[in-house]
Amino acid sequence: xxxxxxxxxxxxxxxxxxxxxxxxxxxxxxxxxxxxxxxxxxxxxxxxxxxxxxxxxxxxxxxxxxxxxxxxxxxxxxxxxxxxxxxxxxxxxxxxxxxxxxxxxxxxxxxxxxxxxxxxxxxxxxxxxxxxxxxxxxxxxxxxxxxxxxxxxxxxxxxxxxxxxxxxxxxxxxxxxxxxxxxxxxxxxxxxxxxxxxxxxxxxxxxxxxxxxxxxxxxxxxxxxxxxxxxxxxxxxxxxxxxxxxxxxxxxxxxxxxxxxxxxxxxxxxxxxxxxxxxxxxxxxxxxxxxxxxxxxxxxxxxxxxxxxxxxxxxxxxxxxxxxxxxxxxxxxxxxxxxxxxxxxxxxxxxxxx
Amino acid sequence: xxxxxxxxxxxxxxxxxxxxxxxxxxxxxxxxxxxxxxxxxxxxxxxxxxxxxxxxxxxxxxxxxxxxxxxxxxxxxxxxxxxxxxxxxxxxxxxxxxxxxxxxxxxxxxxxxxxxxxxxxxxxxxxxxxxxxxxxxxxxxxxxxxxxxxxxxxxxxxxxxxxxxxxxxxxxxxxxxxxxxxxxxxxxxxxxxxxxxxxxxxxxxxxxxxxxxxxxxxxxxxxxxxxxxxxxxxxxxxxxxxxxxxxxxxxxxxxxxxxxxxxxxxxxxxxxxxxxxxxxxxxxxxxxxxxxxxxxxxxxxxxxxxxxxxxxxxxxxxxxxxxxxxxxxxxxxxxxxxxxxxxxxxxxxxxxxxxx
Numbered sequence: 051x052x053x054x055x056x057x058x059x060x061x062x063x064x065x066x067x068x069x070x071x072x073x074x075x076x077x078x079x080x081x082x083x084x085x086x087x088x089x090x091x092x093x094x095x096x097x098x099x100x101x102x103x104x105x106x107x108x109x110x111x112x113x114x115x116x117x118x119x120x121x122x123x124x125x126x127x128x129x130x131x132x133x134x135x136x137x138x139x140x141x142x143x144x145x146x147x148x149x150x151x152x153x154x155x156x157x158x159x160x161x162x163x164x165x166x167x168x169x170x171x172x173x174x175x176x177x178x179x180x181x182x183x184x185x186x187x188x189x190x191x192x193x194x195x196x197x198x199x200x201x202x203x204x205x206x207x208x209x210x211x212x213x214x215x216x217x218x219x220x221x222x223x224x225x226x227x228x229x230x231x232x233x234x235x236x237x238x239x240x241x242x243x244x245x246x247x248x249x250x251x252x253x254x255x256x257x258x259x260x261x262x263x264x265x266x267x268x269x270x271x272x273x274x275x276x277x278x279x280x281x282x283x284x285x286x287x288x289x290x291x292x293x294x295x296x297x298x299x300x301x302x303x304x305x306x307x308x309x310x311x312x313x314x315x316x317x318x319x320x321x322x323x324x325x326x327x328x329x330x331x332x333x334x335x336x337x338x339x340x341x342x343x344x345x346x347x348x349x350x351x352x353x354x355x356x357x358x359x360x361x362x363x364x365x366x367x368x369x370x371x372x373x374x375x376x377x378x379x380x381x382x383x384x385x386x387x388x389x390x391x392x393x394x395x396x397x398x399x400x401x402x403x404x
Numbered sequence: 405x406x407x408x409x410x411x412x413x414x415x416x417x418x419x420x421x422x423x424x425x426x427x428x429x430x431x432x433x434x435x436x437x438x439x440x441x442x443x444x445x446x447x448x449x450x451x452x453x454x455x456x457x458x459x460x461x462x463x464x465x466x467x468x469x470x471x472x473x474x475x476x477x478x479x480x481x482x483x484x485x486x487x488x489x490x491x492x493x494x495x496x497x498x499x500x501x502x503x504x505x506x507x508x509x510x511x512x513x514x515x516x517x518x519x520x521x522x523x524x525x526x527x528x529x530x531x532x533x534x535x536x537x538x539x540x541x542x543x544x545x546x547x548x549x550x551x552x553x554x555x556x557x558x559x560x561x562x563x564x565x566x567x568x569x570x571x572x573x574x575x576x577x578x579x580x581x582x583x584x585x586x587x588x589x590x591x592x593x594x595x596x597x598x599x600x601x602x603x604x605x606x607x608x609x610x611x612x613x614x615x616x617x618x619x620x621x622x623x624x625x626x627x628x629x630x631x632x633x634x635x636x637x638x639x640x641x642x643x644x645x646x647x648x649x650x651x652x653x654x655x656x657x658x659x660x661x662x663x664x665x666x667x668x669x670x671x672x673x674x675x676x677x678x679x680x681x682x683x684x685x686x687x688x689x690x691x692x693x694x695x696x697x698x699x700x701x702x703x704x705x706x707x708x709x710x711x712x713x714x715x716x717x718x719x720x721x722x723x724x725x726x727x728x729x730x731x732x733x734x735x736x737x738x739x740x741x742x743x744x745x746x747x748x749x750x751x752x753x754x755x756x757x758x759x760x
Contacts, residue, residue, distance in 0.1 A: 278715055322711040327704040335703045339687040342707055347620040 065092025127170035133192035249341035256300035286373035312367035427458030462505025580607035627680030630745035
């Protein structure tokens with residue numbers, strides 16, 4: 051270790067989610083090129099299947115080499131690991147010749163061809179939380195069992211999962227999953243705009259989970275009350291309610307990777323609905339109170355015109371890429387990359403998942 | 405009752421009868437007769453019986469930290485406070501007044517939480533509750549000897565959780581609840597949940613209404629004429645009736661402002677420029693810390709009630725806060741409100757099939 055590196059922490063790594071570079075689907079090589087043009091040093095794909103559907107080693111390392119020439123690291127996530135759906139994931143079944151567990155091993159081995167070891171992982175979807183046939187706590191227990199079952203595979207391949215604080219899972223639930231699995235095989239991908247959907251405080255979450263946060267997902271949003279419902283409206287970083295300097299301070303010591311990911315999901319939350327509260331058993335009165343107060347204050351601050359403009363922009367998240375990237379570079383004290391001078395085409399390509 | 409202070413107890417009964425009311429609830433027996441004149445009380449009883457009116461009354465505050473603020477309680481016992489309570493109970497029992505109102509605190513003319521004795525800084529609320537429980541222990545024997553119930557009000561400083569615990573500990577054979585239908589809205593309680601908790605013990609009532617509205621500073625509270633607020637009497641009255649079919653429903657409308665000053669000389673317009681309004685600081689962690697029973701579910705139900713009220717106001721089904729705001733409140737206003745409230749409650753009781 052040199053004297054200077056002992057004093058100065060290495061600069062944070064800022065990458066971009068491939069789906070956030072444009073409002074239409076990009077081929078992997080095009081995504082990598084665009085990421086480089088924006089000044090990102092890493093490009094994240096949903097899973098290695100997006101890089102090479104057949105998990106072809108040559109194709110994977112080929113893209114990695116092409117990207118490396120542009121100063122970009124190719125990074126992948128895992129397929130979604132919902133305990134009741136993963137085993138019927140067609141990609142895993144094909145990769146494992148009908149055996150999903152074997153397919154998962156192949157996915158991990160293929161992912162291990164790339165330099166990063168943390169696989170961004172989503173557990174479920176918002177509707178899973180409100181499933182009345184199989185209640186969410188049962189799904190969580192099964193998810194915990196599944197992660198436990200995958201642990202040997204993860205150790206074998208030297209990979210770790212980064213469980214995303216996705217819209218269906220709360221801070222406390224994600225923390226319990228990761229605790230149970232062990233931090234040698236699982237960490238957390240802190241996604242503040244999704245925490246808002248469950249009234250989890252991003253800074254508190256960052257403080258509590260700081261030790262296991264391996265990735266931070268950058269985006270911003272406001273919560274506003276319209277017609278009696280509370281809606282999350284996404285917006286460029288710095289214009290929303292996420293206290294990004296606070297999140298940065300709470301996670302800084304661990305050097306997580308930062309990903310710009312422009313979410314698409316349009317969610318409402320119902321803090322005035324007893325059923326919604328019942329489905330958030332970890333929510334404290336402090337958080338409920340702070341969350342509702344925040345909503346009321348934000349709603350009061352935002353004029354109807356701004357709410358209309360934000361609502362209209364939800365379907366075209368790439369429109370906030372330049373502003374979010376610039377704000378994140380400033381937050382992380384990184385030199386700002388060239389902003390997009392090439393047109394980003396808007397499309398109606400919308401996902402219901404963040 | 406509008407203008408009550410200017411009349412004697414018998415005149416008040418006659419006036420209530422003129423207004424078409426079915427009874428009168430004197431706050432304390434000392435309001436009828438400061439020196440516990442049994443002859444006068446018998447006259448009051450005779451008048452009530454003649455007019456077919458129910459007659460209810462009360463004692464005073466039973467929180468030993470609040471009792472010194474009402475020196476007449478100690479004076480009633482010639483310096484012996486417990487004797488004062490015994491004499492008041494004896495006097496009431498002698499004329500068949502057996503349901504006796506009491507309370508646990510006194511409202512104060514200060515802003516925010518200092519309006520409530522709950523937030524006293526010289527003595528904690530839990531110490532006040534403990535002292536109250538001990539004092540109820542002293543009153544229990546006297547109440548049982550005289551066949552009366554000492555009924556504690558869901559007054560604005562106490563929660564229904566705390567009140568129910570006090571009653572259960574002191575013994576429901578001698579103690580009960582005076583259910584004020586809006587005070588618990590100032591403690592972050594949803595009126596339906598409050599009613600569910602207190603219903604088994606309710607022996608007297610203060611029927612009031614209020615509106616709530618969400619704001620970043622907290623939940624805004626505004627007293628209203630009965631029927632113009634968020635209290636869902638159509639749900640609450642059957643709950644009370646199921647346990648106590650003979651329960652009297654007593655309106656407790658706002659006093660004309662000039663009477664407020666006579667009753668509470670410290671409630672000046674300088675200190676209290678707005679009457680019947682409050683902001684309940686439920687979002688403030690310090691407020692929450694003083695409400696150990698205020699769970700997430702309780703908070704959710706309370707915020708939901710406020711949000712529902714906001715929706716009703718936005719839809720024009722309830723009047724808004726600004727248009728309901730009063731710049732004055734006269735005797736005539738109070739009479740009109742009392743009549744409107746009575747008509748509302750009577751119609752509702754009839755439509756619910758609860759009329760005696």
